[in-house]
Each structure stands twice: as C-alpha cells, then as structure tokens.
Amino acid sequence: VNVLFASTIEPAERWLPLLERALPQDRFLQEPRGDVEVALVGIPPPGTFARLPKLKLVQSLWMGVEKLLADPELPRGVPLARMVDPGMVAAMSETVLAHVLDWHRHFWLYRQWQREKQWKHRRQFMALDRTVGILGLGELGSDAAKKFLALGFKVCGWSRRPKAMPGVHCSTDLDEVLSRSDAVVCLLPLTAQTKGILNKAALAKMRKSGCVINVARGAHLVLNDLLAALDSGHLAHAYLDVFDEEPLPADSPLWAHAGVTITPHVAALTEPRTALPRIVENVERVRRGETPLNLVDREAGY
Amino acid sequence: VNVLFASTIEPAERWLPLLERALPQDRFLQEPRGDVEVALVGIPPPGTFARLPKLKLVQSLWMGVEKLLADPELPRGVPLARMVDPGMVAAMSETVLAHVLDWHRHFWLYRQWQREKQWKHRRQFMALDRTVGILGLGELGSDAAKKFLALGFKVCGWSRRPKAMPGVHCSTDLDEVLSRSDAVVCLLPLTAQTKGILNKAALAKMRKSGCVINVARGAHLVLNDLLAALDSGHLAHAYLDVFDEEPLPADSPLWAHAGVTITPHVAALTEPRTALPRIVENVERVRRGETPLNLVDREAGY
Numbered sequence: 232v233n234v235l236f237a238s239t240i241e242p243a244e245r246w247l248p249l250l251e252r253a254l255p256q257d258r259f260l261q262e263p264r265g266d267v268e269v270a271l272v273g274i275p276p277p278g279t280f281a282r283l284p285k286l287k288l289v290q291s292l293w294m295g296v297e298k299l300l301a302d303p304e305l306p307r308g309v310p311l312a313r314m315v316d317p318g319m320v321a322a323m324s325e326t327v328l329a330h331v332l333d334w335h336r337h338f339w340l341y342r343q344w345q346r347e348k349q350w351k352h353r354r355q356f357m358a359l360d361r362t363v364g365i366l367g368l369g370e371l372g373s374d375a376a377k378k379f380l381a382l383g384f385k386v387c388g389w390s391r392r393p394k395a396m397p398g399v400h401c402s403t404d405l406d407e408v409l410s411r412s413d414a415v416v417c418l419l420p421l422t423a424q425t426k427g428i429l430n431k432a433a434l435a436k437m438r439k440s441g442c443v444i445n446v447a448r449g450a451h452l453v454l455n456d457l458l459a460a461l462d463s464g465h466l467a468h469a470y471l472d473v474f475d476e477e478p479l480p481a482d483s484p485l486w487a488h489a490g491v492t493i494t495p496h497v498a499a500l501t502e503p504r505t506a507l508p509r510i511v512e513n514v515e516r517v518r519r520g521e522t523p524l525n526l527v528d529r530e531a532g533y
Numbered sequence: 534v535n536v537l538f539a540s541t542i543e544p545a546e547r548w549l550p551l552l553e554r555a556l557p558q559d560r561f562l563q564e565p566r567g568d569v570e571v572a573l574v575g576i577p578p579p580g581t582f583a584r585l586p587k588l589k590l591v592q593s594l595w596m597g598v599e600k601l602l603a604d605p606e607l608p609r610g611v612p613l614a615r616m617v618d619p620g621m622v623a624a625m626s627e628t629v630l631a632h633v634l635d636w637h638r639h640f641w642l643y644r645q646w647q648r649e650k651q652w653k654h655r656r657q658f659m660a661l662d663r664t665v666g667i668l669g670l671g672e673l674g675s676d677a678a679k680k681f682l683a684l685g686f687k688v689c690g691w692s693r694r695p696k697a698m699p700g701v702h703c704s705t706d707l708d709e710v711l712s713r714s715d716a717v718v719c720l721l722p723l724t725a726q727t728k729g730i731l732n733k734a735a736l737a738k739m740r741k742s743g744c745v746i747n748v749a750r751g752a753h754l755v756l757n758d759l760l761a762a763l764d765s766g767h768l769a770h771a772y773l774d775v776f777d778e779e780p781l782p783a784d785s786p787l788w789a790h791a792g793v794t795i796t797p798h799v800a801a802l803t804e805p806r807t808a809l810p811r812i813v814e815n816v817e818r819v820r821r822g823e824t825p826l827n828l829v830d831r832e833a834g835y
Contacts, residue, residue, distance in 0.1 A: 321684075322638075322657060325634055325637065325660065326634075326638060328630070329631060329635055329638060329640060332630060332634070335627065336627055336631060338635075341796045342794065344797070345794070345796075348788045350779075350780035351797060352797060355799065355801075355802045355804065357620055357804060357806070357807075378684070383623060477652075478652035481650050486647060492640075492644065492647070493643070493647045494643045494647075495646070497638075497639075502657065502659060
C-alpha cells in the first residue's frame, strides 16, 4: 500500500521512521501521487486530496476531525478514520486530573498567595464533597471518569446519546449535569450542536466556586461569558488549553487574567508509540479490503 | 472517660461538637483536670501534661509526632498514639498526584510561559517514561504508590525496613531508589535518621530534569542543596509544603524563586469526619482497658 504522510503540523521526521519500521512492506511518501491509497493527515497542505484519485482511506492523526470535515477538498466518497490513541487518552486524563486537583486543593490560589508572600490556609475539602461533571462520555470522557471515581470524586456526565457507566450519574440533560457540577470538564467533539455550549446560561447553572476546564475546542466556550463568571466570583478558576485563534494572540487579555490558567493546546498530544498500532491496523485493513476502524460519522460530525 | 482537648492549632469549635456527638457518654474538657484519662493533642499548651496525673493515653490529632516526642513534658510511661486518618491519607495522595502531574506535564513551565505570553510546546512524555520515587512506604506512601501505578507511572519506594508492594520496586537502599527516580516524594517521619536525608549527594543521584516534592517536614531537605540543584538545572522544579520555620518568613528567598512552588503546610490536613472514628475507637479501648491502636514506637520515633 502506498501511504502519504501529509501534515503541516505533525513532524514527519518523528513519524516516518516509526511507520517504515512498523509497515516494512508498504511505501511511505511525503508528496501526493496518483497511486496513494491511504493518506495520513494532520492538516494536509491545500490541494493534497485532488491529487489522490485512488484514495481508499483518510486516516487522521488526531481525534478531533472538525477541521477536516469543514475542508471542501475532503473527498466525500472516501472513508475518514479518526485517531483513537490510548496514549493520547491517558495524557488527556492526566491533564484533567491535574487541573481538577489544582482547583480542588486550592493550588491555583496558593500560587497567588505565594506571589504575595502570604502564608494563609483555605478550608480543605474531601474528594467526596466535589462533583466533577464531564461533558462527552466517549473514549476520553469515560477514561477520565474512571480515574476521578478512583480518587473518590463524585462524577456525573453528559452525552448526546444515553450512556451508562458504573458509578457515574449519566444524563442527556445538560442542565441537570451542570447544576450538580463543581468542576466542568469539556471533552466534546466540536459540532453544530456543541458550539458555544458553555455560555452564560450554562455557566450560571454550575455550583458556586467551581472551575471550568476546556480541553476540547475553543469554540465550545463563550469567552466573554466565562470571564464574567470569573469576575463575578461565581467561578473560582478556569483552565483553558484551546482557543478560537491559536496561537492565542499576544494581545489577548486572557494571558494576564488571574482567574485563567493557559496551556498552549498541549492537554493531550497524539503519541506515536501508541498511535502506530492503530495506523498499522487500518493500513492492513485497506490491504485486505476490510472496513477500517474508528470511521467518522459525517452526519454526527465525529 | 474524661477527655481533654488540648491543641493550640486545631480549632476546638470544629472538633468538640463532633466529639460530643460521637461519644455521648464521655466528657470533653478544654482545661486540664486531675481526672482526665485521654488527652487529644495537636500541640498542647505548656504545662498541660503535668496537670494530668491519671492520663492513660495521649492521642495525637496529627500523623507526625516528632514535636510531641521532643517535648520534655510528655509523660514517659503513658502510651502515645498517632493519628492515622484515612481522609488525611487521601488528601496527601491528592496533593502528591497533583504535583507529580504538574511536573510531568510541564504545567509549572507553561505557567511561566503564560506570564511571558509565550505560546510554546514542550515534548509530551508518557507516564511510563517516568519513575516516581517514594520515600516512606507507610500509610501515606503505600496509598500514593497505588494511585501512581493506576495512572501508569513506574514507582519505586524506599523504607527503613524491607517492604513488598505489588508493582512497586521496594528497596532499603536509598541510593538505588534515588538513581531510578525522576520525581522524589518525601513522606518520611522526621527522625534522627531521616533529618537532612535530601541533601546534595542525594539530589545529585536523581535523574536529570526531575522534581522534588517535600510534604513531610522541612528538616528532611537541605534547602541550600535543593536551590543549587535547581539553579544548576539538574532539577526542574520543587514543590515545598513544609519548612524549618513556619510560617515561612516573609524575607525568605524561596517565595520568589521561579523553581519552587510553595504551599503553606496544607498538603494534607486531618479531616474530622474520618479521624473521628479513630478517636472513638481509642477512647473505647481506654474504657475497656485494652491497648489503643497506632501506638508510637518511641525508639523508632514514629
């Protein structure tokens, strides 16, 4: 199978040696060619798809595919697979655990007090005093939920379709989930239905002094509504990894906002060591003429 | 049983209503009296023990008892129990998980870059790339070890006496543990043997770019050696909750050191809701003339 690696963001020099070792009988190219059957893409350079008439699979290197789906060049008849990488899932759980613990144990506040050279205590809460609300109960949300439960947090979760998870209060009623939640973790795919889902009305339903963690897409969150909820004291802190414009512009007021912790879209990166077996499996399936795994439902948008 | 609550630090108004409800047949006092049989102490006011001739048990409200043991007023013939509080153990694991994740995922560095309005990436590591070395494998260390393992970290641990824990490389050889460790978590009791254990030679044995988390006692760590290891770049960051002098003096250079995150001795506080059953059990044992639980070995110092 001829496989094109086409990403303007993922480093080819990191991926290609691993791919060539894992699939020695296949050919990996960095330029489009008529006989390419599989395209591995982060964001491909413009004009890439038009030069791939025999394409049988577009394999995303990322879990979120909303940019690919919005690309008018994406061929309609070719299956699109998203990356479900266990290393990336574990990394995401690490990140949201770190942020929830940072808020839960007031470390964001103790850092502020450190800058002021103030030795002051805040009341300690137990994990069972806190409810973590997870928006999105797919691969990411369900892994994070299990890890929060293991630390003794109460966990509730919202998903579009009804789900059931042991120990998790699952609901398709967003207001119900928000009104139970101290910490809200957004792990949703970006679709027409989830754009702007964390708006003024949603944030107002959360329990007081909680936190918002957005590690999905910038457009899930209405930034001015978040800042108002922080400035009024309704929310204690926000952890933002994703933004409408990335890199976040240097003149954004977010950088200096005391209530916001900013990370540069690093909540969870695809990990070649664990993503590789998923790519191998799908290339083998193309070779055997079988249906690839983790195909995107274009109607649902993920 | 007459029980004296004597702490200059723990708030009596928080504890007494809970104690009176849990042990309705006993009497709780705030002033020493000749007929007191159990003394609940954080740090008792000077002269307290001399006024308790019938004392049968000193029950610490805290896990660390080195200050009590150093108190010349502590009666030699009376059993001393330390507090083993499951809520406090859980809180400690939350804290050390939060700090290890903060270091592991470079959040300490991203906060620095946020202040500089810099959007930059650092390489993502997987948990299995990192070894967490836990000093002290008692109640605190063993709970933390299990939680690190559950997130996929490699874990090794040092203890004075040989121990075995599934999945943990346990050793009584400190150098061996340090030389495997990226992150070192100090959860030791403070004794003559452990004072200054984290000194220049010890820190030099750790793997490069790691972190030190001291949530035990300030005297475990030689501060100038730590600062030298941070300034040379051998260590990436330190998380310090305990200090030789507390509150940390306003003129300490630690407050403003970019490599140090300071918390005001709040890594894990005794939680009355979960500590209460342990006090109830020991008061009942005194009533029945039985040996109390969690007695301190004065020879060992914990």
